[in-house]
Amino acid sequence: ELGLSDNAIILGMVCRLVEQKGIPFTLQAFYQLYEAFPDVHLIIAGDGELADKLKLQATTLGIAERVHWLGWRDDVPTLMAAMDIFLLPSLWEGFGLVLLEAMSRRIPVVASRVSAIPEVVSHGHTGLLVPVGKPDQLKEAITCLLNDRPLRKYMGLLGEDRLQQE
Numbered sequence: 001e002l003g004l005s006d007n008a009i010i011l012g013m014v015c016r017l018v019e020q021k022g023i024p025f026t027l028q029a030f031y032q033l034y035e036a037f038p039d040v041h042l043i044i045a046g047d048g049e050l051a052d053k054l055k056l057q058a059t060t061l062g063i064a065e066r067v068h069w070l071g072w073r074d075d076v077p078t079l080m081a082a083m084d085i086f087l088l089p090s091l092w093e094g095f096g097l098v099l100l101e102a103m104s105r106r107i108p109v110v111a112s113r114v115s116a117i118p119e120v121v122s123h124g125h126t127g128l129l130v131p132v133g134k135p136d137q138l139k140e141a142i143t144c145l146l147n148d149r150p151l152r153k154y155m156g157l158l159g160e161d162r163l164q165q166e
C-alpha cells in the first residue's frame with residue numbers, strides 16, 4: 001500500500017494522536033536513527049488533536065519522507081502483520097490492549113516503563129521497556145532490535161506465548 005521496498009523495516013504505532021501517547025519522543029528517537037537505518041520506516045495509524053503538530057514536527061526534523069500517517073484504520077490486525085517492531089512510548093497508560101494485539105501478531109514491543117505496561121511487556125523477553133519521555137533511550141532500545149533480527153523474532157514468539165499462557 002505504501003510502495004515500500006521488500007527490504008523495508010517497519011516501526012509501527014496504533015494510537016490516538018494525543019499527548020498521552022508520547023509520539024513526539026518517537027519522532028525524536030526516529031530522527032536519531034534515521035540516517036543509520038535507511039530502510040527503516042515509521043507508520044502511525046490513528047488520528048487526534050495533535051495530528052497537524054506532529055506532522056509539522058516530522059517535517060521540521062527532516063524525517064517526513066519515512067514517517068507514514070495512516071489515519072484511523074479498521075484493519076489493524078492486517079496492518080500489524082507488516083510491522084517489525086511495535087512502539088508505545090506512552091507518558092501514562094491504562095492496560096494497553098494494543099500491546100496484546102501486537103503480541104498476538106508476534107511483534108516485539110518497545111514501550112515506556114509506566115502504569116500497567118510492565119505487567120504486559122516482559123522487559124528483555126517480549127520487548128524492551130524504557131523510561132518515560134527519554135528519546136535517547138527509546139532510540140537505543142529500537143536500535144538494539146533493529147540490529148538483531150533473530151532477537152526481534154524470538155521476542156515476538158515469546159510475546160505470543162506470554163499472551164496465550166497468561
